[in-house]
Amino acid sequence: xxxxxxxxxxxxxxxxxxxxxxxxxxxxxxxxxxxxxxxxxxxxxxxxxxxxxxxxxxxxxxxxxxxxxxxxxxxxxxxxxxxxxxxxxxxxxxxxxxxxxxxxxxxxxxxxxxxxxxxxxxxxxxxxxxxxxxxxxxxxxxxxxxxxxxxxxxxxxxxxxxxxxx
Numbered sequence: 001x002x003x004x005x006x007x008x009x010x011x012x013x014x015x016x017x018x019x020x021x022x023x024x025x026x027x028x029x030x031x032x033x034x035x036x037x038x039x040x041x042x043x044x045x046x047x048x049x050x051x052x053x054x055x056x057x058x059x060x061x062x063x064x065x066x067x068x069x070x071x072x073x074x075x076x077x078x079x080x081x082x083x084x085x086x087x088x089x090x091x092x093x094x095x096x097x098x099x100x101x102x103x104x105x106x107x108x109x110x111x112x113x114x115x116x117x118x119x120x121x122x123x124x125x126x127x128x129x130x131x132x133x134x135x136x137x138x139x140x141x142x143x144x145x146x147x148x149x150x151x152x153x154x155x156x157x158x159x160x161x162x163x164x165x166x
Contacts, residue, residue, distance in 0.1 A: 102154035
């Protein structure tokens, strides 16, 4: 178990890793949107989205295993020393509320992203080209973008609330 992070705060290694991934995912996502919108490079867009999906799946799975099984929950990461907790009272309740807001987006993102990818892989030809599925794909794609951006923003907000301001 890696109990210390690398960002300079008293978080776990995996928490720092996921926070870093959340920061890096948005520019790659924006590049993928640029590639499809302005370059009309459907193959590169597909490959970037599959790559992002795999990276997120692996990162989130490793993070959940570390958080839930290795540490026994987020509270044990935030308050490593029960004798001298980092967060208690109002600060703890605030961090908990921020986490619940984050989880609304974090839980829906993999399902929305998976649906977008699976439908695209099934309904677009190979190599991908616009077609009958394009309208639904565009809608699902934008919902996925909004969801992952909100996941990133709220995840960073939680990290800041739980580790930076304390």
